[in-house]
Amino acid sequence: MKRIFFTVSIVALAGLAANAQESAGSTNSDPAFIRIMESAIQKLDTASSSTTLLQLGNDFERIGNAAKSAWQPFYYAAFCYTALALNTNDKSGVDAIAEKAAAFLIKAEALHPGNSEVSTVQAMLANARLLVDPPARYQELSVVAAAWLKKAHEQNPANPRPYLVEARTKLKTPAMLGGGAEAALPVLEEAVKKFKQFQPSGSIDPNWGSADAQKLLEQLKK
Amino acid sequence: MxxxxxxxxxxxxxxxxxxxxxxxxxxxxxxxxxxxxxxxxxxxxxxxxxxxxxxxxxxxxxxxxxxxxxxxxxxxxxxxxxxxxxxxxxxxxxxxLKEEISEMQAVTVSAGSFEAGNQKRNTVLNSLDIVTMAGKPADVVAALQTLPGAQQVGETEGLFVRGGTGAETKVFIDGMLVTNPFYSSVPDISQRGRFSPLLFKGTHFSSGGYSAQYGQAMSSALTLQTHDLPSRSETNMIISSPQLSFTRQQLAKNEKSSIGFSINYNNLTPYFAAVPQKPFYTKAPEIINGEFFGRWKTTKGMFKYYGYATHNTIAFHKPSLEDEKAFDYFSLKGENIFTILTYSGKINDSWKINYGGGFSYNKDRIDIRTASPDSSFSSFYPRLTNYTTQARLVFTRTLGGLSKLHFGTESQLIIDKIHAEDSIPYVRRQDNFIAAFAESDIYITGRFLAKPGARVEYSSLLGKANISPRLSFAWKLNNAGQISLAYGIYYQKPETTYLLRKPLLDYSRASHYIFNYERIAKGRTIRAELFYKQYHNLVRFPANNPMQLTNDGAGYAKGFELFWRDKKLFKGFDYWISYSWLDTKRQFLDYPSKVQPTFAANHTANVVAKQFVESITTSFSITYTYATGRPYYDPNLSEKSFLSSRTMDYHSLSCMVNYLTVIGKANTVFMVNVSNVLGNSQVYGYHFASKPSAGGMYRGEPITPMAKRFIFIGAFISIGNDRRKEILDL
CATH class of the missing domain: 2.60.40.1120 (Carboxypeptidase-like, regulatory domain)
Known part of the structure; x- marks a missing residue:
């Protein structure tokens, strides 16, 4: 379970940055801000270790605090810390990391309310918290994660990322509990379909996961 | 240019x-x-x-x-x-950089204290552990009986903690006293708790040295916290061999409030028809109850409402010891209402407030008689009624850092009535009980906590006040280990049955001294605890006159307890071991001298083990309990040997299998539980006839469980209003 989440988050990160630069346009007019964000998002492309994730999480936090009004830096900071929480082997430290990620998500949500991307990371964060003690937390947090995904779908039905997160969650859930490859496949196909149509609104807006979804789909179909 | x-x-x-x-x-x-x-x-x-x-x-x-x-x-x-x-x-x-100790990591007093919750760090058990406890599934008290300090008492309900009686443990829900936490007592058959563990997000079991916020319990306080808002609307059903249950919780669209209800029906008639029981049941236990839940989140806090009403009946008879042709008949009809409304919230950044009100009602109609086809030996038909009305107000002030001051007050109006045809005229006792308390958590550093407190109580029925000091310390040695000390004086009014006989009694009193070492690291918990308790002013009466009550009783209890839990041995495997050594003697009730009481065993040990097999989503669990024999009085021996006889040692091995699956949209758990799988003989004590028979000997018989084993088969079904699947079908 742990390993799947590890690979999943790494693959996610690879996808995260790869597509980020292809998009054009910006929501924030300060070119210095855009430049530094683009460069940090690019670094996420190659991020594979916890050290790099932490570094980038700190970078995004710094940018967010300086830029103040942009939601994206806090979104990415939350993403980095969530990935870190999923990555950490010593589960006793996860709750503190998750708390920090949650604080970033609150900031991102306040700056850009009703955001499907933020809700998606909320779902990932609930999964990270769940994995600290699955038998004790499954009942409560699996419901929380599902509720965030539902919200993400409602906030932006065109967003493919909640589908991807859902497909991954299904993959690691035993078939007897409604998970497994068979249950994940249609969700993943939906994700891939949506990725094909998805256009991010700016160069620093979330645009990760497409390559990962494609790859996962190929693996599943084998 | x-x-x-x-x-x-x-x-x-x-x-x-x-x-x-x-x-x-x-x-x-x-x-x-x-x-x-x-x-x-x-x-x-x-x-x-x-x-x-x-x-x-x-x-x-x-x-x-x-x-x-x-x-x-x-x-x-x-x-x-x-x-x-x-x-x-x-x-x-x-x-x-200086280390910052957050509320999660800060030292807390672990002396005498067991937390059970899902999110807190210092938890010993979580609610799932309670639901999936082999032996008596989904019974809070049965789960707590596997922790050190609690005795295995099978003939009477309640938590018997460290040499104390079941009545010396009080139960609180959201801070409010539960006057009748168990189904009304039936001779020789321990009754279940009234409330499902699924109602609670947190359980705190104190085996001694508990906070000044609670009182009137000489041994132990069990404090339960109900759930906050549910995370979704949900329907839950239980279909099992003794029970049918339906619960619906509706979360408002704005996710700020929820309402819910539940209906439960228990009937053991089919089970008792299939598996013979020892007393002959003319009416197998039948319980019907309904519950209401309400949650309302305001900008600064939350209101919670919980209401419960039940009706239960039971009737049985068994051969009497008094006469070979006679039978002892027992029947009980019980009614209970318990309802509380509480609020918990912030006033501003440094002040918090908790308040609540509650009302409860209990009525028991009991018929006891001994009769043979040609004559009636004795009969007793008591009707007992209790009304409890209560209010509670607590303020919490942060004192900078993690330090806090709590102070508050509570009042209870308790009315008890008894009436028995032919034997007891109408007796009514009313107590206006008030208490005030203050307690402070003083963090000298994040690693050192001092917790002084005091509580003042006044009972109008006793016409007496008391002041009980409480003091505890906790010191974190490193990231995992800590030691703590707790001291306190605990007053308790005599039990209702004695107050009905004579109201002008004094409080009974216990002093606790506890030393605890705890270490929690990487999925492993170890606890060791030493305690000493003194009892004063226990209720006594001469064997020949139960109306002549005094407060002359006294006693002591001392012991050593160990707890070990390891979740990291193998993947999915979790086990805990607890051991209690108890040395206690007391002179109370009609005891002629200071002796070890009937409800105390010298050694008690529990092993609980669980294995979750992910590939088949099935968990297997066992609970093994051992206790040395408990004292009983054999009237065939001389009076000097009062309570010197011992029952046989107690062994019990219970097994449970849980299978998790999804049927349609419903998360379903199938559960099979068998108690005492090996069929060990279990004896809780002995009864003897009140008079010697023709041969000059008193006839006696052992008190045993109703049947060797109890088998529980059930399905727990949970359907959430989760539109995930609908979304996917599009």
Whole structure:
């Protein structure tokens, strides 16, 4: 379970940055801000270790605090810390990391309310918290994660990322509990379909996961 | 012109980089010069900064000049801010971070204290552990009986803690007293708790030395916290061999409020028809109850409502010891209502308030008689009624850092009535009970906590007041280990049955002294505890006159307890072991001398083990309990040997299998539980006839469980209003 989440988050990160630069346009007019964000998002492309994730999480936090009004830096900071929480082997430290990620998500949500991307990371964060003690937390947090995904779908039905997160969650859930490859496949196909149509609104807006979804789909179909 | 421009731009850029790039580097360390990696170093308000690497080192450059703040943050440490002046000259800055102990990590008093919850760090059991406890599934008390300090008492309901009776443990829900936490007592058959463990998000079991916020329990306090808002609307059903249950919780669209209800029906008739039981049941236990839930989140807090109403009946008879042809008949009809409304919220940043009100009602109609076909030996038909009305108000003030002051008051109006045809005239007792308390959590550091408190109580029925001091300390030795000490004086009114006989009694009193060591690290918990308790003013009466009550009784209890839990041995395997050694003697009730009471065993041990097999989503669990024999009185021996006889040792091995699956949209758990799988003989004590028979001997018989084994088969079904699947079908 742990390993799947590890690979999943790494693959996610690879996808995260790869597509980020292809998009054009910006929501924030300060070119210095855009430049530094683009460069940090690019670094996420190659991020594979916890050290790099932490570094980038700190970078995004710094940018967010300086830029103040942009939601994206806090979104990415939350993403980095969530990935870190999923990555950490010593589960006793996860709750503190998750708390920090949650604080970033609150900031991102306040700056850009009703955001499907933020809700998606909320779902990932609930999964990270769940994995600290699955038998004790499954009942409560699996419901929380599902509720965030539902919200993400409602906030932006065109967003493919909640589908991807859902497909991954299904993959690691035993078939007897409604998970497994068979249950994940249609969700993943939906994700891939949506990725094909998805256009991010700016160069620093979330645009990760497409390559990962494609790859996962190929693996599943084998 | 063009050349000039290029030159000047070049110059400008060159100058800027030359004059303004300030290199800032240094090392971040914690206490004892330990380098810290992962700390975020920021030139506040700018994009410039770095993250410390291995060895705690960092370095970065900034094109800015002038005065800035350098902020350093790291999870688990206090934020450090210092002024720097950037001039272009390299700066070398070493920073020492101070550890910050969050509420989650701060030391708490573990002496006598067991937390059970899902999210807190210091939990010993979680609610799932309680539901999936082999032996008596979904019974809070049965689960707590596997913890050190609790006795295995099978003939009477309640938590018998460290030499105390079941009545010396009080149960509180959301801070409010539960007057009748168990189904009304039936001779020789322990009754279940009224409330499902699924109602509670947190359980706190104190085996002694508990907080000044609670009182009137000489041994132990069990405090339960009901759930907050549900995370979704949900329907739950239980279909099992003794029970049918339906629960519906509806979450409002704005997710700020919820309402719900539940209907439960228990009937053991089919089960008792299939598996013979020892008393002959003319009416197998039948229980019907309904519950209401309400939650309302306001901007600063939450209101919670819980209402419960039940009706239960039971009737049986068994051969009497008094006469060979006679039978002892027993029947009970019980009604109970319990309802509370509580609020918990913030007033402002430093003040919190909790208040609540509650009402409960209990009525028992009991028929007891001994009769043979041709004559009636005795009969007793008591009707007992209790009304409890209560209110509680608690303020919490933060005192800077993690320190807090709690103070508050509670009042209870308790009315008890008894009436028995032919034998007891109408008796009514009313007690206006009030209490006030103050207690402070003083964190001298995040690692050292002192918790002084005091409680003042007044009972109008006794016409007496008392002051009980409480004091505890906790000291965290390192990240995992801690020691704690607890002391307190605990007063308790005599039980209702004695107050109905004679109201002008005094409080009984117990003093607790507890020393505890606890270590929680990497999925392993170890606890060791030593305790000493003194009892004063226990209720006594002469064997020949139960109406002549005094407060002359006294006693002591001392012991040693161990607890070990390991979740990390194998994947999915979890087990715990508890052991209690208890040495206790008391003179109370009609005991002629100070002796070990009937409800105390010298040695008690429990092993609980669970294995979850992910591939088949099935969990297997066992509970094994051992206790040495308990004292009983054999009237065939001389009076000097009162309670000197011992029952046989107690052994019980129970097994449970849970299979989790999804049927349609319903999460379903199938459960099979078998108690006492090996069929060990279990004897809780002995009964003897009141008069010797023809041969001059008193006839006796052992008190045993109703049947060797109890088999429970059930399905727990949960359907959430989760539109995930509908979304996918589109």
């Amino acid at each position: 063009r050349f000039q421009t290029i030159c000047s731009i070049f110059l400008l850029l060159f100058c800027q980089s030359l004059s303004a790039q300030t290199l800032i580097k240094g090392t971040i360390t914690g206490s004892k010069n330990l380098p810290l990696n992962g700390a975020s170093i920021t030139l506040t308000g700018t994009y410039y900064g770095a993250t410390s690497g291995n060895g705690g080192q960092f370095s970065f450059s900034s094109p800015d000049t002038g005065h800035f703040e350098l902020t350093v943050t790291l999870i688990g440490y206090k934020k450090s801010v210092r002024e720097v002046r950037l001039t272009g000259e390299p700066l070398n800055i070493d920073i020492i």
